[in-house]
Amino acid sequence: MKGIIFDLGSTLLRFTDDYDAVVRAGAEAMALWYFKKKHIKLDQVALVEAFIGERAAGRVQACQTETEVTAQTSLRQALKKIEAPTTADAFAEAAIKIYFEPEEAAWQPYTDTVAVLQQLAKSGYRIGLYSNATDDPFIQRLVNRYKLRPWLAPVFSSAGWGWRKPKPEPFQLIADRWGLSPEDVVVVGDTLNADILGAQQAGMTGLLVTMDESPANADNRHIRPDAVAATLTEAAALLTTM
Numbered sequence: 627m628k629g630i631i632f633d634l635g636s637t638l639l640r641f642t643d644d645y646d647a648v649v650r651a652g653a654e655a656m657a658l659w660y661f662k663k664k665h666i667k668l669d670q671v672a673l674v675e676a677f678i679g680e681r682a683a684g685r686v687q688a689c690q691t692e693t694e695v696t697a698q699t700s701l702r703q704a705l706k707k708i709e710a711p712t713t714a715d716a717f718a719e720a721a722i723k724i725y726f727e728p729e730e731a732a733w734q735p736y737t738d739t740v741a742v743l744q745q746l747a748k749s750g751y752r753i754g755l756y757s758n759a760t761d762d763p764f765i766q767r768l769v770n771r772y773k774l775r776p777w778l779a780p781v782f783s784s785a786g787w788g789w790r791k792p793k794p795e796p797f798q799l800i801a802d803r804w805g806l807s808p809e810d811v812v813v814v815g816d817t818l819n820a821d822i823l824g825a826q827q828a829g830m831t832g833l834l835v836t837m838d839e840s841p842a843n844a845d846n847r848h849i850r851p852d853a854v855a856a857t858l859t860e861a862a863a864l865l866t867t868m
Contacts (some may be wrong), residue, residue, distance in 0.1 A: 627831065627868045629806045630746060633815030634757040634765060636838040638739050638774065638858075643732040644860040653677050656725040660710075664717055668710040674746060676704035677725075684760065692793040693782040695831055697722045726764045735772050736837060742858040743777035746865065752804045755781045756796045758820060762767075762786035789816075791823035802832075812868060814861055818849040835861050 631636055655671035656677070672839035680703045684695030698718045705714050711846050714721075746753055755778045759765045762785040769775050780803060783789040787799065801811050808829035815821025816857070834851035835858065853868070855861035 627751070627778050627810060627812045627865060629752040629754070629804050629811040630865065631800050631811060631813045631830075632650065632753065632755045632760075632778070633791075633813075634755055635733065635767065636816040637814060637821075637835055638743075638755075639735055639768065640838060641732055641774070642735050648728045649681070650674065652725040652727045655727065656721050659724045660714060660717070660721060664714075666711055666714050666717075668705075668714060669708055670825055672708040673710065676707045676820040677701055679794075680704045680707070681760075686757075688760075688784075688790050691787055692790045694758070694760060694790045697725065697764075700760070701725075722761055723763065726761060726767075726845070730764065730767060730771065731852075733768055733831050734826060735774075736858055738857060738859045739772075739774070742862045743774065745862055747777045749866070751865070752779075752806070753777050754779060754800045754804070756791065756800060757783045758783050759783040760777060760792050787828035791820040792827060793813075794824060794828035797824055797830055801828075812852075812865060814865075818846040818851070822841050822851045823849050833864060833868075 653674040657673045660666045660668055661670060677700060680700035684700045688695045701718050702715055705850060755767050762783045765783040766781060769778060769781050780800060789795045797813060801808055812831040812833055813821055813825035814833045814835060816838060822832035822834055833853045833855060834850045835855050837857060853864050855864055
């Protein structure tokens, strides 16, 4: 193997809080920001509920179509639904940054993340990242916040490119950037139906990490990774044998 494509959430970073509570805190902060900082009169409670609802609907649509629905799109739909002033739409990108602040703080690197990336880079691997995410700036900020960028090139997301894993195009895109064939690339991620299936559809090797393992369900039990690791350190050891 010459190239490694990592997932981000639950692969290089772990979530340290209650997700639903963080989502609601972010939506409430965003609604308050519109009112207090931008002086836009809108129904804050209605915006919070509409936005959370649009986010949920967007996830379903994105999984079905394998095309990302961005957080900005969900916000604009929510603003339209509550009949907010048209000026609110102009601040959508800034508002989404406010929304993601609580979630950004809740993601933390695993204890061995940096050491593993350093080790793999020193061994000569090309290392990149592709994350299913609804906001590309959010992913870029996380990578910068935890100083992971020196080892990751490129850092891509479904929000930035539109393609959502398990579509093979994201993986092919990075392999092409590196000038590598699919057979020379391994995908490391925590999901069978996105990371591992996507790797297989792209003709790559799939290595499943299970630090935050989700139970298999009827929809993904048939997906078999090429290897499984309980930690990133174990994954790095496996990579040297592939």
